[in-house]
Amino acid sequence: MLLGVKLRILWLFLEDLIRWSxxxxxxxxxxxxxxxxxxxxxxxxxxxxxxxxxxxxxxxxxxxxxxxxxxxxxxxxxxxxxxxxxxxxxxxxxxxxxxxxxxxxxxxxxxxxxxxxxxxxxxLGVAPGEPAASLEKAEADRASGRPSLAILPFRFLGQTGGHTAIADAIPAELIASLSRLRWLKVFARGSTFRFRDRYSDLAAVGSTLGARYCLSGIVEMFGTNLAVSVELTDVRTMSVVWGERFQGILDYVHNIRSEIVASVVSALELHIPMQEAEAARLRSPQSLDVWARYHVGLQHMYRFNKADNMAAAAWFDKAIEQDPDFSRAYAARSFTSFQCAFLNYSQNREADVQEARQFAERSVELDPLDPMGCFNLARAHWLEGVPEAGLGWLDRTVNLSPNFAQGHYARGWTDAIAGRGCDALRHVETAIDLSPLDPFLYAMQATRALAYLVNGDTKRAAVWSERAARAPGAHYLIALIAAASHQMNGGKEQATFWADHALRRRPGTSVERFFRAFPFVDQNFRREITAALRKSGVSH
Missing domain, CATH: 1.10.10.10 (Winged helix-like DNA-binding domain superfamily/Winged helix DNA-binding domain)
Structure with a gap:
């Protein structure tokens, strides 16, 4: 009875009154x-x-x-x-x-x-005499602009036991949660729940609504056991982009629901931009709109090397030139300038630091509700050596998008730099749980290692820094974290290996450059890191 009441409350809370004709x-x-x-x-x-x-x-x-x-x-x-x-x-x-x-x-x-x-x-579809919702416009919307997603009511299999509302409550909550993502257009429940009997015809759903992607699911009941299968489909090619199965006990349906929402948000953040970038590459450069340019730029940006970072910046600059009010492009442009300054790609670090802040400020000015802009504005303070000054922006980031894994990671990084090891672990573990395949996974693991170092747990720090240094995207500064962690744990051979690795990748790497990227507050801790890096073979 209590479960039914909870589901009913959830249903009413998520009721979407927006309707299409x-x-x-x-x-x-x-x-x-x-x-x-x-x-x-x-x-x-x-x-x-x-x-x-x-x-x-x-x-x-x-x-x-x-x-x-x-x-x-x-x-x-x-x-x-x-x-x-x-x-x-x-x-x-x-x-x-x-x-x-x-x-x-x-x-x-x-x-x-x-x-x-x-x-x-x-x-029959969209009613005549409603030009804003015409099929022609739906097709045009699907071909350009930000990605669009139709979340369909899930199918229920097995004995209902009075729990069929789950099949509507989960997608309804997904609609409510995903509608907070500024980069994704999510169709209202009043539009998508009309397609209950058309699960096998996702192409027709996409054509009618103008959606590029459909999220569908199946809820299965076996006694007190509950299983939910979720599938993301690109309706332009009818290819499955992502799928996952979630299982649990019916008594813990709310935990399962939360897990599904968090996993779907993270999966969309990862897979849809990749899919959009691949689709954009098949089109002529002249036909690309600002969102297509943005997604191609993202693909370069997350490779974390100088050449791709420059290519990403060029794509974002083109998007800004095409639409000077495109806030997401400014946020991404701040990211590339941050990467330049943080990893010392250019000879003019001061200019990169200034750009990172200015682009982020412009993004927030254009769209103060976009967590990506707030995230980058917070990180701009890192470059200025005062990461604590960005805490308010990081809190705003995760308040705007509670499942934004990179926001939780950045909060953990700031806590580690400030010497709050336990808080850092809590935030970074949340980030990894939310997005285990994130492009920032190496950074999340490295932050976890730093948090253990702050807490004096050198054994765990060595384990996590090793994982981070070997993860895709890891740069030379991550190798320095591994060198320091192993040295402080007594692993001199591993420490020397990672120090040499960092020096080969970035000749001239120094202790001073490390602390410019990681401005730890505690002076005693800084002295310990300095001694460990020097013993590993890193100069002043």
């Missing part, structure tokens, strides 16, 4: 749910408002039973309604459709359960 056809009738019109052939059939709202509710959800409580909540906006008023509205609906309470050929009453529309319903 869609046409439904059943028997000889056509229903436009927004214009408020019901036609039989060329003739309009008139219904009083409450009866029309009830008809819309029944038709839109023809795959399931509508309870009396749900009808009151949605057709009467939760007001007190007598049974007689509901019966009157239902009688009006049946009369308008040529049905009656005895025949129940279109609307059936299921005693003790509710009502169901049993006539087959066809979704």
């Amino acid at each position: 869609m046409l439904f056809r059943f028997k000889d009738f056509e229903l436009n749910t927004i214009s408020g019109e019901l036609h039989k052939g060329d003739e309009e059939v008139f219904l009083e408002p409450r009866a029309f709202s009830l008809l819309c509710l029944l038709v839109e959800n023809s795959d399931r039973v509508i309870t009396k409580d749900e009808a009151i909540e949605k057709a009467w906006s939760g007001r007190f309604v007598t049974d007689a008023a509901i019966s009157t509205a239902l009688k009006s609906v049946r009369r308008a459709l040529g049905d009656d309470g005895e025949t129940q050929g279109m609307v059936r009453t299921l005693r003790g359960r509710g009502f169901r529309f049993i006539e087959p319903v066809a979704l």
Whole structure:
């Protein structure tokens, strides 16, 4: 009972009132749910408002039973309604459709359960006379602009046991959570939940809504066990981009739900930009819009080397030139300038530091709700040697997007530099749990090593610094962390190996350069790191 109440509360909280003007056809009738019109052939059939709202509710959800409580909540906006008023509205609906309470050929009453529309319903798509939602515009939107995602209601398999609401509650929460992502267009539940019976025709869903991607799922019940399979499809090519299966006990459905939301957010952050970049490379450069240029730039940016970083900056500059108000491009441009300064790619570090801050400030000015801009503005303070000054921006980053793994990582890095090892571990472990395949994984692991060093646990620091130094994307500064960690743990041979590795990758690497990147506050800790690096073969 308690689980059912919780799911009902979740359902009501996530109720999305935004609707598109869609046409439904059943028997000889056509229903436009927004214009408020019901036609039989060329003739309009008139219904009083409450009866029309009830008809819309029944038709839109023809795959399931509508309870009396749900009808009151949605057709009467939760007001007190007598049974007689509901019966009157239902009688009006049946009369308008040529049905009656005895025949129940279109609307059936299921005693003790509710009502169901049993006539087959066809979704015709977007209603004519609504240019903002035309099919032509949907196709145009799908071909350009930011990526778009349609999250469909999940299918329920197995014995229901009164838990079918889970199949709607999970995608509804995903819509609510993913709508906070500024780089992704997420269609409202009122639009996507109309496609309950069209799981096998994702191409039609994409074409009707103008969506590039569809997220679908299956909920399976086996006694008290619950399994949820989720799949992300690129409807342009009908290829599966990502999929995952989640399992648990029904009593812990809320934990499973949270795990699904966090995993989906991280998977989309990783896989959709890669997919968009590959699609952009198949198009002529002249046809690329700002989002396509942005995604190609991201692909270069996360390779963490000088040549690709320069290429990424060029792509972002082109996007900014094409749209001077494109906040995401400024945030990414700040990232490339940060990388230049942090890894000493150029001879003019001061200019790189200034650019990193200016681009981030411009991004936040254009879109103060984008966590990417806040994240980069926080990191600009790192370059100035005062990472604590960026804490407010990092807190804002994770408040705007609680599942943004890089925001949690950056918070952990700042705590490690400040000497708060336990706090750093907590934040960086959250980051790794959220995004175990993140492009920043090497940095997350290195931050974990630094946190252990701060806490005096050199054994664990050596283990995690070794993993970080061998991870994809790891740069020479990560090798220096491994050298210091091994040296402080008594592993002189490994320490020398990683120090030599860093010096080969970046001749002239020094202790001073290390602390310019990692400005630890505790002077005693700095002396310990300095001694370890010098013993490993790194000069002043």
